[in-house]
Amino acid sequence: MAALRNLSMVIGAAVAALGSVLFIAWNRYVPGRRRWRRRAGYELEYRQQCGQDNCLDRQILVLGLDGAGKSSIIHALSTNTTRSSSAPTHGFNTAQILSQGLRIELLEVGGSQNLRTYWTQYLKKTHIIVFVVDSTDDIRLQLARHELHRLLEESPQLPLMVLANKQDCKCALTISDISAELSLHRIQGLREVTLLGTSAVYDGHGGSTSLQTVRSMLEERLHKIKESEENKSPKQPL
Numbered sequence: 001m002a003a004l005r006n007l008s009m010v011i012g013a014a015v016a017a018l019g020s021v022l023f024i025a026w027n028r029y030v031p032g033r034r035r036w037r038r039r040a041g042y043e044l045e046y047r048q049q050c051g052q053d054n055c056l057d058r059q060i061l062v063l064g065l066d067g068a069g070k071s072s073i074i075h076a077l078s079t080n081t082t083r084s085s086s087a088p089t090h091g092f093n094t095a096q097i098l099s100q101g102l103r104i105e106l107l108e109v110g111g112s113q114n115l116r117t118y119w120t121q122y123l124k125k126t127h128i129i130v131f132v133v134d135s136t137d138d139i140r141l142q143l144a145r146h147e148l149h150r151l152l153e154e155s156p157q158l159p160l161m162v163l164a165n166k167q168d169c170k171c172a173l174t175i176s177d178i179s180a181e182l183s184l185h186r187i188q189g190l191r192e193v194t195l196l197g198t199s200a201v202y203d204g205h206g207g208s209t210s211l212q213t214v215r216s217m218l219e220e221r222l223h224k225i226k227e228s229e230e231n232k233s234p235k236q237p238l
């Protein structure tokens with residue numbers, strides 16, 4: 001009888017231990033679970049920042065050839081952390097950030113040849129274009145220039161921020177080389193253009209603009225757009 005009791009205690013302890021291990025592993029490694037926890041954090045932040053009045057929706061379109069670093073940059077902008085690798089984007093990728101009454105969607109449309117034809121379809125709803133270039137890929141810079149100028153022809157007014165990414169690499173072209181390769185002089189003066197060197201896997205030393213600075217600049221620009229919209233259509237008194 002005592003032996004049976006001991007055996008059931010041992011089995012009970014083993015089941016409890018196994019249950020704890022499975023619970024910890026589920027929390028830590030199941031991707032959906034991680035997403036759910038991140039979402040819960042986002043919803044709390046949304047309630048704190050937007051309260052009862054909904055935040056205004058703003059969109060930043062993040063484009064560039066495949067492999068330039070768009071997903072890595074979106075990840076860094078939305079989480080303030082960098083990651084060492086990322087899987088290629090098949091189609092679209094989005095992340096949201098909140099900024100004093102604005103809910104900003106960062107929308108990446110993939111940069112492979114078949115997806116580039118869809119880029120222009122997203123211009124109507126967007127407020128800023130971020131164009132990401134791989135500063136080490138000198139062979140495809142000509143193609144990047146062609147795609148950038150083709151895109152800009154369809155959106156004469158949108159502000160443009162060009163990110164010369166992968167500045168952490170020794171073989172990266174300089175910012176002035178990138179500016180020349182992309183013929184940015186052709187659009188300077190016609191619209192607001194900013195060109196910054198970045199690294200999405202590095203903490204911002206060595207000539208790159210930290211992605212936190214990029215985020216602040218984008219937020220500031222979107223707040224200015226909001227202000228000018230409000231000035232154009234002032235609220236009617238009740």
Ligand SMILES: Nc1nc2c(ncn2[C@@H]2O[C@H](COP(=O)(O)OP(=O)(O)O)[C@@H](O)[C@H]2O)c(=O)[nH]1
Nearest residue numbers: 066067068069070071072085086166199200201
């Ligand atoms: N060295 C370096 N690698 C980067 C940087 N940004 C992205 N990568 C790498 O470049 C590859 C493509 O990045 P990804 O963000 O998927 O590019 P996307 O196709 O434009 O979305 C991945 O292996 C990234 O880890 C960077 O700033 N420096």
Ligand SMILES: [Mg+2]
Nearest residue numbers: 070071088089
């Ligand atoms: Mg991607």
